[in-house]
Amino acid sequence: LAIPDSGRGLDHALAVPRSLLSQVFAEAVEAEPAVSWHWGTAVTSAGADGAARIREADGSASTIRARLVIGADGTSSQVRNPEGFGATVRHTGQRYLRGLVEAPNACGVPAGEYWTAQGLFGLVPLADGSTYFYADGGDMAPRDLEPHAIARRWASALPPVRPLLERITGDTTLLLNEVTEVICARYVDGRRVLIGDAAHAMAPTLGQGANSAFVDAAVLTHLLASGQSQLQALAGFDRRRRPAVTVVQRDAHRFMRVTAPHGRLVSGGRNVAARLALRGPTPRGRLARIQQEDPVDLLEIANRV
Template sequence: MSGSAVVVGGGIGGLATAVGLRRIGWEVTVLERAPVLADVGGGISLHANGIRALEALGVGAAARTAARPQYTGGTRTPGGSWLTRLDGAALERALGAPVVGIRWAALHRLLREALPSECLVIGTEVAALDSSIPGRVRVPVGDSALEADLVVVADGVHSRLRGRLFPDHPGPVYSGSTVLRGLTEHPVPLASDLELTWGKGAEFGHITFADGRAEWHAVIKAPPGIRHADTLAAMRSRFGHWHDPIPALLDATLPDAVLHHDIHELATPLPAFTAGRVVLLGDAAHAMTPNLGQGASQALEDAVTLAAALATEPTVESALARYDAERRPRSQSVARAARQAGRLGPLLTHPLAMALRNTAVRLAPSGATIRAVLRFADWTPPSLG
C-alpha cells in the first residue's frame, strides 16, 4: 500500500516517521512550526531498541558513527560511593548494542539528511485538522491546505492537535520535577561514560559524546515555574560540593549553554493512539519522564511500527488499528515504569526511604540491572518489507 502523509512536527519522532514512510514508497510532507532549525538541544541516550529502530530506517550506521558507546559508569551517591555499576559490554553481548550517547542535534541532522529537502517545511503552525472528506484528511496551512491519506501528529508533549482529537483527556501534567541541562564547551577528562548520582530530591548525571564533550543534567524535585537569574550559579550552589567530576562539568559549561525545562508527562494514558486517519506518535502519544532514558527510543519504535503496518496491511484503517494494538500497551507500560523509577530514585526526599533504597540497590545482584534494561531495550523491529 502506498499513499500520502502529512507529519505535524519535525522533531526526532516526526522525522523518523517521514524516513520510514518514504522507505515504503509514501509521499511525505513534514510541517514544523519552528521558523529556524537550530542545531541546539542536549544529549540523548539510546538503548538497543532505539539503535535497532534506526537500523530499520536505514540510518543505523550513521547513528553509530555519530554516537559514543557508554560502556562504563553507574549510579552513585553525592559523596561518590557506588550504588550500581554499568556493564555496557554485558549489555552489548545480550542485545547486540550498548547504550550510546548522541547529541540531539546530531541525530536530528542525520534524519534530515535522509530526506529530500523539500519534504520539510518549517515555520508552519498546524492548529486544526479537517476529516470531513471520506478517506482523506485536510490540513489547513495559512490561506491554503494540504490533503493526505494520513496525518501523523508528532508535535510533542504539549500537542495542540491531541487536545482537539481527545477533548476529554486531561492532557499533560507536571511530573513534580524540573530538569536543567548543559553541554560542556570542551572535552572534560572523565573516568566513566555515563553516570547518575542520586541525592535528596535530585539527580545529577552525565553522558559522553564522540567528540569528548559531555552533557550533564540535573533533575530536581521542585514546584513548576521556578527559574534562576543565574542558572549556572544556582547549579554550582546545589551540586558544586558533590563528587568529581560534577564540579568540573559545571566549570566547563558556559552560562548561556544551560537549558531549563519543567518535565511534563501524560500521566493519564490516552484511550487510543488513532482517530480516524490521524495517528499520534512520540511525546504527543505517550510523553514520559526521562528516568529510564527511553523517550527517544520509544518514538523511534513508533516510527518503525507505523511504517511496517502501512507497508503490509491492506488499508490505512487496518494499519492504524495494528499500530495502536502494538504500540499503545508497550509505550504506556514504559511510561508507567519511568514514573515509578523516578519516585524510587531522584524524587525521594525522606532520609530513611533514601537509605533503604540505597541499601536495596547496593545489594541487588549484578544481573538485576541487566534484566531491568532488557525489559525495555530488547525489542525487535518489524520488517519494512
C-alpha cells in the same frame, strides 16, 4: 552517521548529540523526492476524517485533506484532542536541568546515574569531547541558571561533578524543563495517528522518550508498507505500541518519584533497597521491556522499507 555493529541484544547503547541527529534526518528528507518541506507552516487542528487546518507563515489559513495525518508535534500537539484520543495531559511539577559541556571524558567522572540527597544526576560523555549531563532541577527557576550557582548547588551532594559543572560558561546551552506526561487511551482516531511525545510524553528517567518516538516511526512505517489496509495497519500499530509504551511510561514515572530529593532517612532506605536489588542478576526481561523492541530488528525493518 556511522553506527557500530554491536550485534544483537540490549547490552549496549549509543549516545548521539541531538544536533547531529537532526542534521542526519534533514539530509535524509532532502534526498527523498516524495517528501517536501513547508517551513513556517503550522497545523492548527486535524480531524478524524483527515482534514487538517493549516496556517501559513503570512497568516493565511487553509484546509487540506489527507489519507493519513501523523501527529508527531510534541506534548502540545494540535493533532491530538482529548475526545478523539482520550488524552490526559499531566503537569508533574518535577523539573530537570540539562546541558552539554565541553568536557572530554566527563572530567574523569564515570558515566552513569547518581542518586543523591539533591536528587538524580546523570552524565554521558560524547565522542566529540563534550559531555551531556542532566540533573534534578528542584526549585530552580530560569534566573538560577548561573554557572557558578549550578556548581555550588551540586558541590556537597555529588562533589566529583564539580569540575565538570565549573566548565559551564555563559555560552553553554542549558535547559530547565518541567516534566509533562501525556497519556492517551488510544493512539489512532480515524485517519489520525499519534506518535512520540504527542502520544506518550513521559519522564526522562529511563531515557526512552525520544527512543520510543523512533520505535513508533519504524513500526508505523513497517505496518503501512506491509500491504494490509490502512485501517488494519493503524489498528496493528495501536495494539503493538500502546501497551508497551504505557508500561515504560509508568516505570519512568515511578523512577522519577523514587529518585526525587528526599530526606536523609528516606534516601538511605531507598539506597539500601536498590543495592539489594542489584545484587542479583540483571533481569533481562525488564531491560527488554524498557527498550520495547530489539534495535537490530528495528534496523532490519528500516532497511526493508
